[in-house]
Amino acid sequence: RTLRIGLIPGDGIGREVIPAGRRILESLPSSLNLKFSFVDLEAGYETFQKTGTALPDKTVDTLKKECDGALFGAVSTKVAGYSSPIVALRKKLDLYANVRPVKTTAGNSTGKPIDLVIVRENTEDLYVKEERTIDTPNGKVAEAIKRISEHASFRISNIAGEIALRRQNIRAAAPGISTRDQPMVTITHKSNVLSQTDGLFRETARRALAAEKFSSVYVEEQIVDSMVYKLFRQPEFYDVIVAPNLYGDILSDGAAALVGSLGLVPSANVGDGFAIGEPCHGSAPDIEGQGISNPIATIRSVALMLEFLGEMDAAAKIYAAVDGNLDAAQFLTPDMGGKATTQQVLEDVLKRL
Amino acid sequence: RTLRIGLIPGDGIGREVIPAGRRILESLPSSLNLKFSFVDLEAGYETFQKTGTALPDKTVDTLKKECDGALFGAVSTKVAGYSSPIVALRKKLDLYANVRPVKTTAGNSTGKPIDLVIVRENTEDLYVKEERTIDTPNGKVAEAIKRISEHASFRISNIAGEIALRRQNIRAAAPGISTRDQPMVTITHKSNVLSQTDGLFRETARRALAAEKFSSVYVEEQIVDSMVYKLFRQPEFYDVIVAPNLYGDILSDGAAALVGSLGLVPSANVGDGFAIGEPCHGSAPDIEGQGISNPIATIRSVALMLEFLGEMDAAAKIYAAVDGNLDAAQFLTPDMGGKATTQQVLEDVLKRL
Ligand SMILES: CC(C)[C@H](C(=O)O)[C@@H](O)C(=O)O
Ligand SMILES: CC(C)[C@H](C(=O)O)[C@@H](O)C(=O)O
Numbered sequence: 001r002t003l004r005i006g007l008i009p010g011d012g013i014g015r016e017v018i019p020a021g022r023r024i025l026e027s028l029p030s031s032l033n034l035k036f037s038f039v040d041l042e043a044g045y046e047t048f049q050k051t052g053t054a055l056p057d058k059t060v061d062t063l064k065k066e067c068d069g070a071l072f073g074a075v076s077t078k079v080a081g082y083s084s085p086i087v088a089l090r091k092k093l094d095l096y097a098n099v100r101p102v103k104t105t106a107g108n109s110t111g112k113p114i115d116l117v118i119v120r121e122n123t124e125d126l127y128v129k130e131e132r133t134i135d136t137p138n139g140k141v142a143e144a145i146k147r148i149s150e151h152a153s154f155r156i157s158n159i160a161g162e163i164a165l166r167r168q169n170i171r172a173a174a175p176g177i178s179t180r181d182q183p184m185v186t187i188t189h190k191s192n193v194l195s196q197t198d199g200l201f202r203e204t205a206r207r208a209l210a211a212e213k214f215s216s217v218y219v220e221e222q223i224v225d226s227m228v229y230k231l232f233r234q235p236e237f238y239d240v241i242v243a244p245n246l247y248g249d250i251l252s253d254g255a256a257a258l259v260g261s262l263g264l265v266p267s268a269n270v271g272d273g274f275a276i277g278e279p280c281h282g283s284a285p286d287i288e289g290q291g292i293s294n295p296i297a298t299i300r301s302v303a304l305m306l307e308f309l310g311e312m313d314a315a316a317k318i319y320a321a322v323d324g325n326l327d328a329a330q331f332l333t334p335d336m337g338g339k340a341t342t343q344q345v346l347e348d349v350l351k352r353l
Numbered sequence: 354r355t356l357r358i359g360l361i362p363g364d365g366i367g368r369e370v371i372p373a374g375r376r377i378l379e380s381l382p383s384s385l386n387l388k389f390s391f392v393d394l395e396a397g398y399e400t401f402q403k404t405g406t407a408l409p410d411k412t413v414d415t416l417k418k419e420c421d422g423a424l425f426g427a428v429s430t431k432v433a434g435y436s437s438p439i440v441a442l443r444k445k446l447d448l449y450a451n452v453r454p455v456k457t458t459a460g461n462s463t464g465k466p467i468d469l470v471i472v473r474e475n476t477e478d479l480y481v482k483e484e485r486t487i488d489t490p491n492g493k494v495a496e497a498i499k500r501i502s503e504h505a506s507f508r509i510s511n512i513a514g515e516i517a518l519r520r521q522n523i524r525a526a527a528p529g530i531s532t533r534d535q536p537m538v539t540i541t542h543k544s545n546v547l548s549q550t551d552g553l554f555r556e557t558a559r560r561a562l563a564a565e566k567f568s569s570v571y572v573e574e575q576i577v578d579s580m581v582y583k584l585f586r587q588p589e590f591y592d593v594i595v596a597p598n599l600y601g602d603i604l605s606d607g608a609a610a611l612v613g614s615l616g617l618v619p620s621a622n623v624g625d626g627f628a629i630g631e632p633c634h635g636s637a638p639d640i641e642g643q644g645i646s647n648p649i650a651t652i653r654s655v656a657l658m659l660e661f662l663g664e665m666d667a668a669a670k671i672y673a674a675v676d677g678n679l680d681a682a683q684f685l686t687p688d689m690g691g692k693a694t695t696q697q698v699l700e701d702v703l704k705r706l
Contacts, residue, residue, distance in 0.1 A: 104704075138502070139504045139507070141500065142549040142550040143550065144547050150490060150491075150492030151491050190479075191478060196495040196496075200495045228606050228607045231613070232607065249578050252578075291437065332519075
């Protein structure tokens with residue numbers, strides 16, 4: 001099988017980590033029978049400055065027409081009046097699920113082992129960006145729409161349930177690694193305040209997860225503020241957390257803090273038959289150009305993309321190589337307390353592939 | 354001076370901790386020349402079941418006409434189709450600031466010392482609760498309004514700046530306790546996605562904090578997801594964090610996790626000349642009726658209420674008594690790993706007053 005992958009480095013350290021992701025794909029063992037071809041695509045702030053748009057049509061068209069998947073780096077966001085291309089891309093390609101696994105390995109666990117995944121709705125909520133501002137005698141008043149649909153809430157909850165089952169199968173195949181004996185999905189919302197929008201999310205999630213196929217899944221719920229509290233007090237308790245877009249955004253950064261560095265946390269933007277791997281970290285202007293950005297989040301995002309393209313064996317090989325690197329703790333970038341460069345970490349992971 | 358205080362225990366453990374708060378006020382040293390009178394007021398789920406409303410007019414009227422301040426316990430929230438009375442109360446009394454200090458004491462610090470305060474806007478954002486649901490061929494679609502006004506953003510940022518200055522004065526009077534030499538306010542928002550609403554909050558906060566009186570305050574900003582990450586990675590760095598309503602809600606539960614228990618974290622809902630002390634924890638049905646709820650959050654909320662009623666000396670006495678209790682670590686409730694009852698903790702704090 002040959003997969004065509006779009007490469008969208010974006011800005012800042014996105015340009016340092018995406019090439020590492022490409023190297024990983026090129027170096028997969030030939031026994032996997034997987035080939036890759038690549039196409040370089042533009043997006044981000046520099047693209048915006050050059051062309052007047054942060055997300056050129058050509059990027060979207062090429063992804064739609066030619067590609068099976070893509071890797072997205074990061075874009076600078078601290079600039080006013082310019083709209084984030086990743087948010088637009090998620091909507092244009094209907095990549096409705098943002099999947100963010102957060103786990104410790106034997107080597108980087110400071111406390112109890114964490115192995116959870118945040119499944120974030122990726123197309124609506126406040127991210128519809130429908131805003132307006134009016135002038136009143138008392139100053140400006142701005143409003144934004146938070147939109148929650150039954151349709152989007154159902155499909156995100158359904159995929160959350162499927163991910164919970166898949167994780168359970170993986171655990172069953174490798175007994176002893178985890179002590180969890182029942183898959184669990186935690187529905188996150190704020191329906192005590194937002195009875196209609198978050199109420200609809202909650203109710204629809206309950207319905208989706210009540211399906212026969214999920215009968216082995218334990219379903220519970222948490223109000224978002226309490227979810228953040230519990231995430232920090234007993235992270236080892238959680239398995240799959242499903243949340244509307246904005247809560248998912250916040251929760252995944254919070255979970256990343258638990259495992260030591262945003263530089264470790266991958267994500268995949270997943271639609272039907274398409275996936276974009278994207279490290280959770282940003283463009284990190286403070287360390288840009290020094291060659292010390294952590295490539296692990298991107299490398300794991302490569303694996304996650306492959307998982308959602310159905311290539312489980314390739315994904316497993318990459319995860320194992322990353323775990324090997326982290327457990328050995330010999331080549332770690334500065335965000336992990338080490339002194340290694342991006343290149344050294346990459347080489348170490350390649351060696352373990 | 355005699356202050357008249359409304360007591361609104363609400364539901365669950367609210368009924369166990371509010372009486373403790375009353376005892377503290379009654380037991381303040383007479384040298385402070387402060388007297389208190391009390392009025393018992395109803396609100397919450399049981400009130401809703403009994404009277405059909407969670408917040409009777411009588412409660413609001415009495416607070417408005419007779420009281421200088423109030424203590425609010427907690428209300429059950431896990432019930433659909435019933436609207437939270439504290440949210441309504443904040444709006445009806447225009448208690449525009451929700452102030453939530455989070456700090457470690459020598460005795461309960463596990464890592465670096467934390468001493469920060471979250472200043473949460475308390476009247477608008479998604480808490481305006483303007484929602485609607487429409488039926489479409491593709492299922493239900495619900496929308497909620499997130500409203501951000503220049504007016505509310507300005508006054509919350511202004512009070513955040515004032516709190517930063519006040520904290521600096523307290524530090525200056527007790528040198529050695531903290532190593533911070535400049536007050537700081539961190540503006541939290543998500544203007545990279547919500548350019549108009551959160552953009553207005555950010556811009557207005559910048560303007561409010563650029564006032565001459567705040568020239569000694571260092572002002573910085575964080576995107577909310579990154580704020581949660583940083584809060585967990587380097588909490589000791591933060592002083593005053595100002596945020597729109599929902600982010601403030603989430604951040605304060607997150608910060609509470611850092612100091613070990615929600616049972617320690619107080620809040621005050623502050624308006625011009627009025628303040629309601631409110632522990633950050635909920636009604637905790639799991640431990641209700643066992644007499645083991647932690648009264649510290651309420652006792653600190655009493656002090657915080659007094660601070661905003663201008664009674665700094667009384668507040669300082671209460672804080673010191675609480676710190677004494679925590680540092681001695683002899684009488685701690687189970688949430689803190691101890692075995693003491695609510696009553697024993699209360700008596701220990703009273704002894705130290
Ligand atoms: C850059 C920003 C628009 C984005 C988001 O909020 O989705 C980022 O925080 C993320 O989590 O991918
Ligand atoms: C009970 C709930 C409505 C409330 C809120 O969201 O404000 C609570 O979480 C709080 O923080 O006081």
